[in-house]
Amino acid sequence: MTKKINGIIVLALMVTAGCSSKSAVTPDAGSAGSGSASLPSSSSPSLPLLPSSPSGYGFDQWQTGPLGDVFFDYDSATLSAEAQEQLHQNGVWMGSNARKGALIEGHCDERGTSEYNLALGDRRAISAKEYLVRFGVAPSRLETVSYGEERPFAAGSNEESWAKNRRAHFVVK
Template structure:
């Protein structure tokens, strides 16, 4: 299999991350692979602010060790790989989920020695047997998407927990949404 090179994809990811939803088109719930051939544009860290010039400048901040926020990151996922979220009774990857998975794919490109586990989780609304099957579709769907972005399948392990290991113990719709996720654990 063709090895993934994170350097070439990174610029697109930054652009994708900053752009609005409208800037990216997608065909409904279909899985759309992100194009890989994008020219490298900027890898230079931003210039250090003048105020810190008194002491030696710190090393360039490691993007992967900084706390992250926004879609994919919350109290149960602080990085480096963000989680993706699903609609009720669905394993389809939304536009936001696809954007985040592209970032995760880039991380795999920068960290060729790392592998990860993808856990499929569901909210407590569905019936529990069905949710194990649904959780498996969520985790394997995420894995397949990453493999299409060039991550070697041997670096991704999947498991479904259905509704058995909820993150958010609440009962409201926000808690339900928090629990419908594919959760990444770096190994």
């Protein structure tokens, strides 16, 4: 019941918040209106992916589990090429671990209102989930939640910290 009410609240916030970025998130041509995001051309730098550790954990420097985080540009839920590659790696792991599920947490940096960041975090988590579903992961194995700006990974009010906080974080269930 609480999830349903939270979903309705987040949906209402998304409708009223809109998108204040210069470039809108556009549906992917291959998704036939599924609401997924595709990458517009951009010259902004991306965070590098780090190879997985020998233990199989830690696809990136922020992750301690087998599924790596994906990062987003400012005010965007669009999946970059790097984010899609990380999601591909996550999808491969999910395919090899069919009994596992994942919670996808949407996060934002501190800029913007709490309401807007909750809605943006939701769009980020849903964007990552939709990619994995298109990859072949059953939707029933994936849940999403938005924490907006409430659970930052990096403290600080600078671009380096903000870039680390604009993410979809994966928790294996």
